[in-house]
Amino acid sequence: MNGQATHPELARAAQFDAAGNFDEAINCLARGTGAGDMACMEQLGMRLLTGQNSPLLPEEGLQFIGEACAKGFGEGAARAAGVLALGNGGMADWRRALDWLCRSAEAGWTNSQAQLLALADDRALAKRVASTGSAAPVAGSPWRALAATIDLEAWRRAPAPQVKSDDPRVVAFAGLARPELCEFFISLTPGRMEPARVYDPVQQTDVVMAHRNNTLANFDLRRVELAHVLLQARMSAACGVPERHMEAPNVLHYAPGEQIADHFDFVDPKSVPDYAAEIARNGQRVVTFLLYLNDDYEGGETAFPKLGFSHRGRTGDGVYFVNALPDMQPDVRTLHAGCPTTRGEKWIITQFIRSRTTR
Numbered sequence: 001m002n003g004q005a006t007h008p009e010l011a012r013a014a015q016f017d018a019a020g021n022f023d024e025a026i027n028c029l030a031r032g033t034g035a036g037d038m039a040c041m042e043q044l045g046m047r048l049l050t051g052q053n054s055p056l057l058p059e060e061g062l063q064f065i066g067e068a069c070a071k072g073f074g075e076g077a078a079r080a081a082g083v084l085a086l087g088n089g090g091m092a093d094w095r096r097a098l099d100w101l102c103r104s105a106e107a108g109w110t111n112s113q114a115q116l117l118a119l120a121d122d123r124a125l126a127k128r129v130a131s132t133g134s135a136a137p138v139a140g141s142p143w144r145a146l147a148a149t150i151d152l153e154a155w156r157r158a159p160a161p162q163v164k165s166d167d168p169r170v171v172a173f174a175g176l177a178r179p180e181l182c183e184f185f186i187s188l189t190p191g192r193m194e195p196a197r198v199y200d201p202v203q204q205t206d207v208v209m210a211h212r213n214n215t216l217a218n219f220d221l222r223r224v225e226l227a228h229v230l231l232q233a234r235m236s237a238a239c240g241v242p243e244r245h246m247e248a249p250n251v252l253h254y255a256p257g258e259q260i261a262d263h264f265d266f267v268d269p270k271s272v273p274d275y276a277a278e279i280a281r282n283g284q285r286v287v288t289f290l291l292y293l294n295d296d297y298e299g300g301e302t303a304f305p306k307l308g309f310s311h312r313g314r315t316g317d318g319v320y321f322v323n324a325l326p327d328m329q330p331d332v333r334t335l336h337a338g339c340p341t342t343r344g345e346k347w348i349i350t351q352f353i354r355s356r357t358t359r
């Protein structure tokens with residue numbers, strides 16, 4: 001995309017970040033931006049857009065990101081698409097988000113190009129654009145042609161439910177997302193995988209626990225894509241809980257033999273010293289929603305031992321289960337496990353949904 005050497009101020013900003021001196025890191029990026037370095041400009045814009053370790057100045061951030069994007073730095077525009085779709089610091093704007101995704105693709109950011117190819121509802125057009133390769137001329141923008149075929153409002157509708165259990169509620173859906181989109185979600189994970197963690201409400205952070213040995217990639221505000229937000233909207237339509245109650249999505253990977261043993265997803269009052277304060281602050285995890293990203297493996301079922309059944313979806317299928325009773329107390333019947341695969345690797349998205357807003 002570009003062969004520009006790393007500017008010294010970008011390296012200095014990373015050092016200040018590592019030391020927790022975020023104000024000075026921003027000053028470094030500002031100096032690099034003033035010197036005309038587009039990578040510094042893009043990074044500065046991304047910080048102002050998200051407000052993470054920075055003042056929240058979204059329009060100023062977009063201005064910097066747009067200028068860098070015009071010079072071939074497309075990653076920031078992809079981040080802009082995700083943040084605008086979420087509505088961080090304002091109302092969610094999917095149309096504007098899609099425009100920024102196109103700008104990113106036109107700047108040569110291959111992840112955005114792959115995302116548009118996966119999201120396009122005109123599959124014949126997507127195949128034609130894909131066959132030309134990422135070097136397709138942007139005159140007449142094939143990326144905007146793809147974007148024009150995306151029915152954004154369709155993401156606020158869900159496929160027909162298949163009720164596996166009425167009480168507690170366990171509901172499956174065939175074809176929640178097309179296979180090409182599942183492949184796209186997996187493609188985002190290289191270099192981002194880390195040991196899977198479990199939320200510890202005492203420490204108020206995620207910690208590694210002995211009962212799970214798989215890996216995951218988290219897509220928080222710094223990494224979220226437009227496609228993640230659209231998927232959350234479809235999950236919201238399926239389970240009836242508002243989109244703004246959703247945590248950042250996780251892509252989980254299970255190598256052969258890896259698993260997460262019997263566990264609960266709710267916030268457990270038995271393990272939290274001040275349960276009422278935790279629920280008031282962060283809400284209860286009322287719903288867990290899974291999207292199966294592949295099916296070329298054996299084993300790997302999601303087992304519900306207290307309900308007496310297991311479930312395994314095909315590529316693009318989804319399933320959710322309700323972790324809490326109407327009064328927000330835990331429903332211990334939702335004990336479940338991610339069983340190990342006996343052949344092949346398993347990929348899923350796990351989406352936790354709270355009883356209160358998370359953004």
